[in-house]
Amino acid sequence: MTDYSTKRKKYFLQIISIISLILILFTISVKFKNEKVNAFTKSKAEVVLEVDSGRVLFTNNENQRLPMASTTKIITAITAIENADISQDVRITSKTCNVEGSSVYLKDGDIFTLKDLLYGLMLRSGNDCAESIALFVGNTRENFIKMMNSTCKKIGCENTNLTNPHGLPDDNHYTTAMDLAKISAYAMKNVTFCEIVSTKRVTVTEKSQNKKRVFVNKNKMLARFDGANGIKTGYTKKAGRCLVSSAKRNGMQLVCVVINSPQMFERSEELLNGAFCEYSYVPIINSQEMEQFCSLQGFALATVNNSIFYPLKKGETIKCEYEIYNFKRLPLKKGEIIGKISVFNKNSLLFSENIITINRVENKKIFGIIKSRLSEYLTEKYENKQISCALRGCQP
Template identity: 50%
Template sequence: MKKITLIIICFMSIIICWTFSSATAAYEVSRGEVVMEVSSGRLLYSHNESLTMPMASTTKIITAITIIEKCDLQSVIEVGSETTGIEGSSVYLKAGDRFTVEDLLYGLMLRSGNDCAETLAVFCSGSISAFCNEMQNTATRCGATDSRFANPHGLPCKGHYTTALDLCKITCYALKNSKFSEIVATKRHTATELSSGTKIIWQNKNKLLNFFDGADGVKTGYTKEAGRCFVGSATRGGMRVVSVVLNSPQMFERSEELLDNAFTDFNLVKIIDKSRFDYVAFTPDRKNAYKLNVENDFYYPLGINEKFEIECNIPETLPYTAKIGDKAGEIKIYLKKQLIFSQNIYTLVND
């Protein structure tokens, strides 16, 4: 069947300049850094993005999303003695304490409780090592191929590392989960120890939530080996951006700078609007016409004078046997000659 290909070339006219370099940074550049837009996964900036490094308590991002995906959050956990008294940051769980999985997730992500991490891991998988295998499976689903996990909290351990890029991919994946997003955006949570009914207030250690416009996540981290690590997220104008800084002397300040630059230099653009997709195809005798449609809108972050091409492959005619819902063509979006998105075009209504 002969098809018509329409190529539409579009420009983004934004008078800006996207420059991220050590020479222009107001704050010290971290050993590894990445900035990414969440919905598209577009990498907006990177520095040493593939360098493997320890990541301290930012490990708990993958711990949390693994628990959320595998466990009933209203299940009640009775804390065992083997997961209490864990070194480092803690919410001071005691053997016999009873909490819901959800409350312990808040303790994990707001207070960075290492005891919460081990308690959740053992509850989920029966042992720390088995849970680490689940973390690895989660990383694979995220496309994080250069990370390895030896514990659920990020305390120094041989064979426990990530890259700034991997950690950003994991975070973007996690933020698409509404419960994860809700937890990491929370400034203060009241948990209940169920045996006694005691209420416990946990404040979020993420200072970005208090002073950065649009901040909505995600996790701090520090060990002597890893240095100061931070994953931050913020949303403005419908665009959600994640920054990762590993071994960063000024982790909050540098993260704020990276996020500000992203919002200054990129806009989230609606490239495909399914409600305005207005094409019609006829049968060969032109007696019957079918409206054509696409199923999804498509948004993408675009910067200074970026040129994208829309290639719309639509049929010149449809066969007499065409039915509503049949695939009729394909629409493709290119940026810098690289395919960034495609979807099918379907017959919708027989006019």
């Protein structure tokens, strides 16, 4: 009886031990999972923005002024591209070689094209490239910094101030997640900028000795995220890990900014996937359709400058209103504005698009036909109608 009781007790203790071990492992697993999720959401500031419309899809602490490390180089690059011929040769001087932080190890006397230096700037985050570009494009470093700040003001960034071309720490060097998103969206509309930041790997030539060098992009999003096409990583101890990423799916181009984010790639993926799932890119105005409808014997009469798409959530609706102007003077020149289409969400104006003549309009009869065709098309398309989003199924 005693042996039986002892065996039973041992068996019971073994069962308790196994259950305890399972509970401990489960607790560790859950704790790790929660810590991982918390790490993903621990950015100090975040913004997701649709590039073409400028619609802001997500924000978190978007207006706090913060250091942004090497994401500064987005402004350096677009300022250089807009103010210089990037095919020009740049001779490196000793003034710009020895810069602290990340470097591509330029040497005094090296010769690169400005475009190749931009690759070194945006793919390898070379601070020496930043200083070399600033000196070449601005003639002086100080003048180039002024040019960079002017670029920001032109875009409408009121909470950004720059004191250097690379993002090394300075108390007066700062931006906000919202400003950085606006700057990045602006830059992503430039073809040359897009070509550079979407490049995973490039071979450049140092011309004084005809040496080839390979630059590999540090932005892991290009390899790991479907549709990724840019743009810049950044890190300093003061700024933390920063990432501006971009991706395009089903015609919708997004920019995502995370500032001071320990898991910047994972968090950016999470935000971008969420935006692509929650919003659909809906056609609002089709320029080719309007042009075909507003034609006379194959002769195009009027249309809008650009087809317009807009990101909408499921169940969200917008309304379009139109106006066609009266003209007493004729003829009308090609490209003359003869009307306007306005797009509203609830009662807030989202944007307006001008209706223009495609060819010269010589007389009242032709203009009368234009007005009639436009009225028929726009009434059918927009009169007392709302455009809504039927969201596609998505797979993050």
